[in-house]
Amino acid sequence: MTAPVTIFTARRIVTMDPARPGATHVAVRDGRILAVGGPAEMADFPSAELNDSFAGSVLMPGFVEGHSHLLEGAVWRDPYLGFFDRRDPDGRIWPGLKDMEAVIARLRQATQAKPSGSITAWGFDPLLFGGRRMVQADLDRVSTDRPVVVTHASGHTMNLNGVAMAMAGYDRANDLDGLVRGEDGRPTGEIQGPDLMGRVRRVVIADMTSRTMDAGALRLFADLALRAGVTTATDLVSDMSPAIVAAYRDAAADPAFPLRMVPALAARAFPQEEGLARFRELQATSTDKLHFRLVKLVVDGSIQGFTARLRWPGYHNGAANGLWYIAPSELGAIVEAWHRAGAILNIHTNGDEATEAAVEMLERAITAYPRPDHRHTLQHCQMPDPALFRRIKALGLCCNLFANHIYYWGEEHVAQTMGLSRAQRMDACGTALRLGIPLSIHSDAPVTPLDPLFTAWCATNRLTAKGRVLGEGERIPAADALRAITLGAAYTMKLDHLVGSIEIGKFADFAVLAEDPLDVDPARLKDIRVEATVVGGRVFPVPPPR
Amino acid sequence: MNVPLTVLGGFLGAGKTTALNGLLRQAKRRIAVLVNDFGALNVDAALIATQGGGMVTLANGCVCCTLGDDLGGGIARLMALDPRPEQIVIEASGVSDPWRIAQLARLEQGVGLDAVLVLADAARFPALLADRWLADTLERQVARADLLLLTHADLAGEAGLAATRAALLRLRPGVPVAVMPADGLPELLLAAHPEPPARRIADSPSGHGFAHARWTPAGPLDGERLRAALASLPDSVLRVKGFCRLGPDGVPHLVQRAGQRTVIEVWTGAPVPDGLVFIGRPDMPDAAALSSRLARAEGAG
Numbered sequence: 001m002t003a004p005v006t007i008f009t010a011r012r013i014v015t016m017d018p019a020r021p022g023a024t025h026v027a028v029r030d031g032r033i034l035a036v037g038g039p040a041e042m043a044d045f046p047s048a049e050l051n052d053s054f055a056g057s058v059l060m061p062g063f064v065e066g067h068s069h070l071l072e073g074a075v076w077r078d079p080y081l082g083f084f085d086r087r088d089p090d091g092r093i094w095p096g097l098k099d100m101e102a103v104i105a106r107l108r109q110a111t112q113a114k115p116s117g118s119i120t121a122w123g124f125d126p127l128l129f130g131g132r133r134m135v136q137a138d139l140d141r142v143s144t145d146r147p148v149v150v151t152h153a154s155g156h157t158m159n160l161n162g163v164a165m166a167m168a169g170y171d172r173a174n175d176l177d178g179l180v181r182g183e184d185g186r187p188t189g190e191i192q193g194p195d196l197m198g199r200v201r202r203v204v205i206a207d208m209t210s211r212t213m214d215a216g217a218l219r220l221f222a223d224l225a226l227r228a229g230v231t232t233a234t235d236l237v238s239d240m241s242p243a244i245v246a247a248y249r250d251a252a253a254d255p256a257f258p259l260r261m262v263p264a265l266a267a268r269a270f271p272q273e274e275g276l277a278r279f280r281e282l283q284a285t286s287t288d289k290l291h292f293r294l295v296k297l298v299v300d301g302s303i304q305g306f307t308a309r310l311r312w313p314g315y316h317n318g319a320a321n322g323l324w325y326i327a328p329s330e331l332g333a334i335v336e337a338w339h340r341a342g343a344i345l346n347i348h349t350n351g352d353e354a355t356e357a358a359v360e361m362l363e364r365a366i367t368a369y370p371r372p373d374h375r376h377t378l379q380h381c382q383m384p385d386p387a388l389f390r391r392i393k394a395l396g397l398c399c400n401l402f403a404n405h406i407y408y409w410g411e412e413h414v415a416q417t418m419g420l421s422r423a424q425r426m427d428a429c430g431t432a433l434r435l436g437i438p439l440s441i442h443s444d445a446p447v448t449p450l451d452p453l454f455t456a457w458c459a460t461n462r463l464t465a466k467g468r469v470l471g472e473g474e475r476i477p478a479a480d481a482l483r484a485i486t487l488g489a490a491y492t493m494k495l496d497h498l499v500g501s502i503e504i505g506k507f508a509d510f511a512v513l514a515e516d517p518l519d520v521d522p523a524r525l526k527d528i529r530v531e532a533t534v535v536g537g538r539v540f541p542v543p544p545p546r
Numbered sequence: 547m548n549v550p551l552t553v554l555g556g557f558l559g560a561g562k563t564t565a566l567n568g569l570l571r572q573a574k575r576r577i578a579v580l581v582n583d584f585g586a587l588n589v590d591a592a593l594i595a596t597q598g599g600g601m602v603t604l605a606n607g608c609v610c611c612t613l614g615d616d617l618g619g620g621i622a623r624l625m626a627l628d629p630r631p632e633q634i635v636i637e638a639s640g641v642s643d644p645w646r647i648a649q650l651a652r653l654e655q656g657v658g659l660d661a662v663l664v665l666a667d668a669a670r671f672p673a674l675l676a677d678r679w680l681a682d683t684l685e686r687q688v689a690r691a692d693l694l695l696l697t698h699a700d701l702a703g704e705a706g707l708a709a710t711r712a713a714l715l716r717l718r719p720g721v722p723v724a725v726m727p728a729d730g731l732p733e734l735l736l737a738a739h740p741e742p743p744a745r746r747i748a749d750s751p752s753g754h755g756f757a758h759a760r761w762t763p764a765g766p767l768d769g770e771r772l773r774a775a776l777a778s779l780p781d782s783v784l785r786v787k788g789f790c791r792l793g794p795d796g797v798p799h800l801v802q803r804a805g806q807r808t809v810i811e812v813w814t815g816a817p818v819p820d821g822l823v824f825i826g827r828p829d830m831p832d833a834a835a836l837s838s839r840l841a842r843a844e845g846a847g
Binding site: 168169170173175176177195196198199202203271320321323324325326327328329330353357 | 616
């Protein structure tokens, strides 16, 4: 006897299958899509159970986030200090903090809620504070006897109070790159760069477990994913420690866990041979909800942190060129080893020089060891010119562009990093599509919120936080943006045979929407409410905010 | 006393691993080394005493540990060893700025920055400096080095050595450039350390191609004039290290000079006889010439 069939009906089903773009019925059996169409196609399954709870709603393929960090769940254990409203895993909206007083007030609240130990907070974003930077004295108003550590939204900068500065030894460091100094030459309490921040995490806030990746953190991420309609998400850098792999496996094995996970092995966390061995070992254990196939390399830093590697004419404000995290001269051998091992490389390149180096090394590896349909993907890839995009196309590479950057840092790019003209061609979704490059767009959560409809809105509208349209010619139609957050992202992971569209044989993963994203004004894409997700045929209603 | 910490930098392929391998093989002190990849170090298995938990102990008391992402944690592990290492050497990754690592390392409890040594592959340096992708990374590595050491001299030949030396001098006029001995980084280029006299004799610089001189002051020195005298030394002097008494009260001090950077700090350890040792290239002034320069610092107030 075969398993029961369920038929979901909807006002409209946006399938992402151009041969049958719209439907009203989808039949599901064994967690997979059995049939798509209307009443005629459903007539083949007379004994099916009808589920019409979505009859007034619109079904899309469950959203696929191609560049997120599951840490987005864990960070919510600490207070959020960002400028923009943000939804937490419980569905509560944390109102954005528009000035320093509001930031201090929220930190003081957190201090009262936690009577001892260090105070940590995240998502701080002073870019729109009219030039006002946070200084040590601000945080000394929060506490003068406990360390206070505030991480910026970019993830590249922290602010410390006096206690934290002293614990880190930064108050007496008379020459230390990365310590921001005031006009009097004294450190202001702002520190920059992963090494200074890493020292703070180790020495000052070692008592904090808020950023520990464990079962609870994955659950929080899944709560966020559900509210955003996401049914498949990457964890785009993982050291694949036994503890985190066990947490992934436990979560994936739980039928009530509403998410498929695609973690990427951090190539540089292992010596080359050990990394390859760990990858092969993990790959063999992939399941329907846990896929080991991606490998992550980070070639340069960030543009707004001035650590990305840029080609001529360099940074708009004259800052020195950024840093290679992997030298081009060693990148070739690393890329070749993983390419030959069958991994799907996900290569972080922000600046165009880093992208060019990555493309060069991929070209050599692909030429020497042809591997059809490799799906190697450039992550962020914010700056290529059309000529570099044409090389990307010629090599069959995919691009996962950082569409959200235009909204959050667009003005910063205009003023500091790129100047207006170059900023207009950042995150060039339009160019990528015109060239036929497989395209995904992403949030890099927790850097920006996990919310694919918002990401699609960014790519479609390219509005900055101040409301400027930045690069009209790189805007893409809503239909293409919606494809980028579903089938496009699935393609980059070579999971497009399983997720990303509503087609026979694929997992029954849906996002249930209150409105039709192809009908609404594109300016409202981000406002469409997610009512539920369906993962493997199982319905997960979005709970009301707690 | 702080454990002296030396950072060994240089681009990928500059010869850091070979230099460290030689240092460990010949070490007379308990040197602890933080390396990027222990496997690459290729230490003769016969020299390994114990191995495990990411740490390898050699028969001569030296220790190797893999650096990973956590510089401070690695240093803390070494500092927790019993007995404590007498010297720490950190291998900077091939793309990093070694001075940057030194800045962070010196924040750790119980360590004092000794020197930043940067290796330059004499066979490839000029070509790398012309590489559009790599030039600025190499420039940054050299920009704040205390001593520059030329490696792969055999491959480079005289022409390669001269071209690399000229390129380094353009980047860092006045900073000492010397040739790395083929058998690895000599211990004498590391920090001074009070040792029993028997061991100090064993520390003699024979076989490395470096000049060596010793000066014993007649009495307490004037600190300012000592600094001035050290600053006037030519770039053929790679290192000055030792002990002296300063000021009218004759307070014992430790003196460490690497290239152009001098550290003079109060010495609170066991009493040590006065005396400064000079390590230099073969063209370093002789002991008499050095003594007459240093004699200017004699006579403390």
